[in-house]
Amino acid sequence: MSIDKVARTAGVSTATVSRVLNGNPAVKPDTRDKVLAAIKACEYQPNLLARQLRTSRSRMLLVLVSNITNPFCARVVRGIEEEAEKHGYHILLCNSESRLTRESAYLRLLSGKVVDGVITMDAISCLPGLTTLIGDSPWVQCGEGDPGYRASSVTIDNFKAAAAAVDHLATCGYKRIALINGDLRYLYSQQREAGYRAACGKNWQAVVYADSLEYQAGVQAMAELFTLPEPPDAVFAISDALAGGAMHYAHEQGLRVPEDVAVMGFDGVPFGSVTFPPLTTIEQPMHQLGVRSVQLLLERIDNPEVETVNEILDWKLVVRGSV
């Protein structure tokens, strides 16, 4: 089942078989047919490992995510996978759960030549140990861009998007706008908070930090907000799931959304359109985020000399019923 058995049964050299395998046009049609027949006869399956070793190209991309369950991530990954497939690449998906041991284990595949490059969607940049592990392998950060690193990035302008969300709330007449934020180690969390604060200016502010980006955490965060002596009349949550949780709490308390309290989300995941009421949110171009990440990474792989770029994609304010 190795290439030279095929060569022998076809009566040619291994080089010729290899040429046929790789679609090299410089092969006489007759011999090509002979080889093809031999391949079929031997039920030959190329050993990709050997090919990868020889060409020092695995055509595999590592994708590091903290939590695949997050629908935002899932959609970005879909974009990544689709674009990678177009270029004949495969995806090695690592669901790190933000565990260092796991991340570093996967990152070792980079130096080990098992993958040609890496796309990170986690806050890698604040883990010095990991960045040294990446060394100067092709790397792009997706959805989280720290220009301080030797990596390209594809993101939206989180500051402006957050500010726009607050502006929209203010335009609708809300005065006491609170923020439900997530883990501040993420640059995007910092940026969105900065955008929130800038847009609020000297007006009323309240920020609360959720344990995760998920629904349940949103319920708790909202509860916390409503222990304040003067609770908010509008809430801007940093993820749609968080916003969903916030509405859940509001309903539990008998508050109407948006009459008693407005709720605004972030991300634009499908879930937002099935909540009661449907969620007004900032939509990120999830698919495109993934697609561009792959394109940038592939450019880098093909030519390590190309400069790193920090690409900013457009977001969109989607008005539904919750504001």
Next chain:
Amino acid sequence: MSIDKVARTAGVSTATVSRVLNGNPAVKPDTRDKVLAAIKACEYQPNLLARQLRTSRSRMLLVLVSNITNPFCARVVRGIEEEAEKHGYHILLCNSESRLTRESAYLRLLSGKVVDGVITMDAISCLPGLTTLIGDSPWVQCGEGDPGYRASSVTIDNFKAAAAAVDHLATCGYKRIALINGDLRYLYSQQREAGYRAACGKNWQAVVYADSLEYQAGVQAMAELFTLPEPPDAVFAISDALAGGAMHYAHEQGLRVPEDVAVMGFDGVPFGSVTFPPLTTIEQPMHQLGVRSVQLLLERIDNPEVETVNEILDWKLVVRGSV
């Protein structure tokens, strides 16, 4: 940066370096230290590809999922990844979107020796093209077990679980119990429907098929059910998300759950506990499903002669508020 540079700077042979790398005890401590120092000095990173080729073991497992967004899958995958990590294995996750081209592309990595085995969570068994691609590589089906194939499987008893769900509904006094099913190409869909029909016996029956296992599809399916001349007073949905969608529709129509219509789910994903009301459901041992799949697969990889096993795990009826 290859092994023989290390060997030269340490003044030993490549064999010795290899021994140190692999923790072979038959190395004098002194020489071992020398080698270790050389490794550090050279910033040596072993080429995993070469090692894999030489040992014909990649320590990578392919996991084929139709849709990672599905929280049931995500949780199983988490179990898979955790167990794999324990044994020094990595996961190559393929989100196939049930697209044949993508599945076959990934499966080619199996014959190409890039992965040592595969865990499928998709209805692979009804795609003859794919099963031949798998050939007789180590394979276990997870959550979906077709004993007709040369693969082990880890599942629950879908027939009994579905029947128990219906029995519970009947015990609570509901008479007109409908089923929201999914894609019948999946064996579990067939089995759950069979369980439903068996438990209903000669009583009222109505089955409707949703386009996917997701929320939105549940809304539609429920709507369809309520076009019936005599709509159901209870609904058993084949996934929790579907059940959530069903409740959504009920609320829209001003129906109370469970007073006007009871709703029961399947899977036991976290989402079910945040719905209004919280979902009564059949809980699958998601984590364990993943863990056992890996264990079975690894046994198979270590010893291809072991017999295939069809393992059945326990499920649990979780009563919350929707029934």
Next chain:
DNA sequence: CTGTTAGCGCCTTCAT
């Protein structure tokens, strides 16, 4: 157009 040859980087007998 096709064959010969030389590795890719590593592990692993077989000697010593």
Next chain:
DNA sequence: ATGAAGGCGCTAACAG
């Protein structure tokens, strides 16, 4: 305890 040598399966010059 260590070294020498062969080869995993493939591709890529270089000849012819």
